Amino acid sequence: MTGYLKWPALLAACFSFWFSQAQAEERPEVAKHVVAYLGTEGAKVWTLRIGDRTANEALVQVEGIDHDWDMRIQKMHVEKTSKDTRYWTTVDGKKFVALIVQGTWGGELYxxxxxxxxxxxxxxGLSQQGNAEAFLTDYLAAKK
Incomplete structure (x- = not known):
């Protein structure tokens, strides 16, 4: 390679490395494991903490339902009380509790x-099928 071709190639490699690092830094922190719930008539609910634990936010996806929310990944707020954990979002300008989990074994999907x-x-079994990084990738891709 001649001298004048080395610099553009080096600059391109540096830009490519910088760009890939910038994209990696845009990914928020997520929990290592997806927590999934199985409901009646085949409903599945996937949850994944997003951001710092103190942010109290999670990604939530409902699957296998005849509803507008089917397969839609939403970022929701998480409230933990002494009785349960509540996942909520805003619907029509109002707080809407979508999932209430009592302990880890039972709950209700609204x-x-x-x-x-x-x-x-x-x-x-469903939780073990979940992939936290793939879940985050799907959420970020849907936001674009």
Whole structure:
């Protein structure tokens, strides 16, 4: 390679490295494990802490339901009380609690427009199928 071709190649390599590092830094921290719940009629709820633990936020995806929220990944607030953990978001300008988990074994899924909650329970098998980094990638791609 002649001298005048080395500098552009070196600059391109540096830019490529910098760009890939900048993209990696844009990914927020997430928990290492996905926690999943299985409900009636095939409903699945996937949860994943996003950001610092003190931010109290999680990604939540509901799957296998006949609803507008099917397969949509949403960032929700998390409130932990002495009785349960509540995942909530804003719907029509109001706080809407979408998931209540008592302990880790049982809970209820609430969907906008539906009169009755759906019972859900922790699923170890489903949780093991979850991939935290892939979940985050899907969420970030949907935001674009």
């Amino acid at each position: 969907l906008p427009g539906e009169a009755q909650p759906r019972p859900v329970g922790y699923s170890e």
